[in-house]
Amino acid sequence: MTVSHFVLQSECRFVKRVVKIIRAEHLGMCFGVRDAIKLAVREAGSRPLTVLGDLVHNETVLAELKQRGIEFRNDANEVNTGTVMITAHGASERKLSAVRARGLRVIEATCPLVHVAHSAVAKLVRQGFHPVIIGLRDHVEVRGLTEDLADYDVVLREADIEQLQPRTRFGIAAQTTQPIERVRHLVGLIRRRFPDAEVRFIDTVCQPTKQRQHSAVELAQQCDAVIVIGGAHSNNTRELVETCRRHCARVHHVRKADDLCEEWFHPDDTVGITAGTSTPDSVIGAIETQLHKLRATKEIRASKSSIHHQGAKP
Numbered sequence: 531m532t533v534s535h536f537v538l539q540s541e542c543r544f545v546k547r548v549v550k551i552i553r554a555e556h557l558g559m560c561f562g563v564r565d566a567i568k569l570a571v572r573e574a575g576s577r578p579l580t581v582l583g584d585l586v587h588n589e590t591v592l593a594e595l596k597q598r599g600i601e602f603r604n605d606a607n608e609v610n611t612g613t614v615m616i617t618a619h620g621a622s623e624r625k626l627s628a629v630r631a632r633g634l635r636v637i638e639a640t641c642p643l644v645h646v647a648h649s650a651v652a653k654l655v656r657q658g659f660h661p662v663i664i665g666l667r668d669h670v671e672v673r674g675l676t677e678d679l680a681d682y683d684v685v686l687r688e689a690d691i692e693q694l695q696p697r698t699r700f701g702i703a704a705q706t707t708q709p710i711e712r713v714r715h716l717v718g719l720i721r722r723r724f725p726d727a728e729v730r731f732i733d734t735v736c737q738p739t740k741q742r743q744h745s746a747v748e749l750a751q752q753c754d755a756v757i758v759i760g761g762a763h764s765n766n767t768r769e770l771v772e773t774c775r776r777h778c779a780r781v782h783h784v785r786k787a788d789d790l791c792e793e794w795f796h797p798d799d800t801v802g803i804t805a806g807t808s809t810p811d812s813v814i815g816a817i818e819t820q821l822h823k824l825r826a827t828k829e830i831r832a833s834k835s836s837i838h839h840q841g842a843k844p
């Protein structure tokens with residue numbers, strides 16, 4: 531965990547406070563997203579390229595990639611280049627075949643840890659388990675995990691477990707970015723609801739997600755306010771917000787430095803910073819700099835008000 535202190539030598543002789551801003555030990559862009567961006571940039575250097583779906587939930591990075599001529603489409607039927615790239619979230623064989631059938635060259639930037647999740651689900655099905663995926667039904671990674679399956683369930687909340695039909699064998703895996711505590715809780719519920727069934731769980735939550743979730747808890751427990759940085763559509767960022775809110779009353783989700791509001795902070799706050807797996811270092815740095823500026827402004831105001839108060843006549 532990185533702690534940055536600065537002592538404000540303000541014009542006030544009565545107030546001298548130590549401002550503390552703490553970064554989570556693990557935060558920001560994961561290796562899977564970094565590698566996907568590098569691959570896109572490299573490929574775009576030698577041929578026209580379209581990325582299918584969201585490569586990264588960050589407007590600044592997307593704008594830079596578009597400037598390099600990279601196109602973004604959600605539907606393979608709208609692709610105008612000869613080469614398409616699958617994002618770190620991966621895709622089903624069915625989708626890959628459909629894209630290739632259109633005569634397009636496919637480059638996969640699928641994260642190795644998403645491949646691990648695909649292998650886990652395939653293994654469970656081969657062994658005769660009914661696959662249950664813990665995750666967001668419409669998330670691109672979950673669609674990739676399920677589109678090749680004949681029969682499966684996707685669960686996210688306790689109520690979803692009530693909807694499951696009885697089976698003799700359940701094989702459970704998770705979307706890589708789900709909080710592991712939720713995953714373990716839901717696996718326990720399935721075991722309790724179907725005590726006679728054989729339930730096998732393969733933990734496919736990725737290590738970067740576990741590290742960011744764990745660090746977010748540690749951070750939120752020691753801060754007065756937490757800033758979570760990430761795209762509005764970033765699922766893992768929203769999960770970080772939810773996790774931090776369980777441990778800290780003041781949690782704000784921001785995308786860029788301009789989103790910060792001075793009113794969110796009090797003069798003696800310890801403020802924590804964490805960020806989702808597609809947030810670049812430059813955005814985290816800009817927000818930390820802006821936080822220092824806001825805190826300095828607030829403390830100078832507090833100092834001035836203290837001078838005024840102490841100098842005031844009864």
Ligand code: SF4
Nearest residue numbers: 560562641643706736
């Ligand atoms: S969040 Fe995890 S699985 Fe997804 S790209 Fe990053 S490292 Fe890979």
